[in-house]
Amino acid sequence: MGKVVAIHSFRGGTGKSNISANLGFCLARRGLKVAIIDSDIVSPGIHAIFGFEPDAPRHTLNSFLAGNATIKEIAHPIDMPEVAAAGGALYLIPSSLELSEISHILRNGYNVSLLIKAFKDLVSQLTLDFLLIDTHPGINEETLLAIAVADCLIVVLRLDKQDYQGTGITLEVSRKLGTRRLLLVNNVTADHDPREVTTSVEDAFGASVIGVLPHAPALMALGSSACICQKEPDQPFAAAIDGVAGRLIDVEGGALQ
Template sequence: MTQIIAVHSFRGGTGKSNLTANLSTALALQGKRVAILDTDLASPGIHVLFDFSLSEGDRCLNDYLQEDVQIRDCVHEVTPDPVRSSKGHIFLLPASLDSDRIARLLREGYQVEKLNDAMFAIADDLKLDFVLVDTHPGINEETLLSAAIADHLIMVMRPDSQDYLGTAVAIEVAQRLDVMNIQLVMNKLPSQFSRDEVRLRMQESYEVSIGAILPLSEDLLTLASGGLAVLEFPNHAWSDAVRDLATVLLESSGD
């Protein structure tokens, strides 16, 4: 059965999209069939991590949400060679980076329920093991609907006072929607911070599982979203933690 994983943060800049792309890759390296929906429609960008761009005539989520286009026509395979060698597959449903199309989407809106329909449709059509939803930051309708049907919600935050407060609000809303499996991920933790103290604060602040604590890394900053850290730096502590999180998700799915 396909597992739906929503990856969310209360604020932008947490590295949510980067985590989504790398977590998808870690799952696919285990031979899984994974799809990513870029539902951060106002500021899409996860496609960059896979070195993918829409060519003329290519369809994207905007076409499905606002035009008479089938969701299957908006799917693009972006499987890197190392993943293909592991028998895994990664499919991407990107959003448009065109400023006119973004403005139109914000101006006219769309039927949010269609996003959920899309998840179930591609899960069946592509025989997926996982669907990862890269959400729009904050508390908004599309995020709430995605979280409500997700098997897992991964909340990404930084060691920042505003993130601590905002994440508490987001988790409370998710719990009211009966999202049971919430994994909290601390990202971009500076080396001068004590991991044990941060973990303790997270445990005291939120009654949810701690999925990973990811270090702030010069290597990842140098990568600058120009690739996937789990492939470019497979022995890095950041990559190890992402693979550990993938293992937790695999085990919870029964694999």
């Protein structure tokens, strides 16, 4: 049975969408079947990294929640030669960028059991090894659902006091929900030793660190217009994300058995 991994941070702009996209690519490049769902209905972003034009007509997570599309129709295959060569598969389930559809959900809400159904049906109908959920920051209804449904929660944080305090809150929620918790430290400058960062973050939160990702000017330069692990695989950030993919497979190895 495939594993559901929620990628979350208490604050916005920590790198969740770029991490989700690149982690998905690295897992698929290892021959796995992976889907990434943009559950950030209010401020979607991950479509840009895979080159989806915002105004092209396509089914989105919103279409499914409105009862207008099936699971297979909202899962868009991402065509990447590295993934095909490895025998893997990568899908993106985008959220709508239509203002009317976003405001409809904000105004009227949606049937939350349908969102849980979407997560479960994606894993079974696409026979996934991994479903990655790119979440909206903070603690809201989708986030709680994503954490509750997930086998594993990856909390992204930076070495910043506001991130630290928020991370404590997210971890407390996931502890109560019984989801496996892993920490991923992003945007770490070269003056920090990654091993020391790992030790101090693990001591502070009592949870394991799955990776320490460097501050990456090359990622900033791409400006969320591409997947750095595909475009510039030799960049330290890309290599670090691939390491996280390997460790995730080790931790959630049941997906591959």
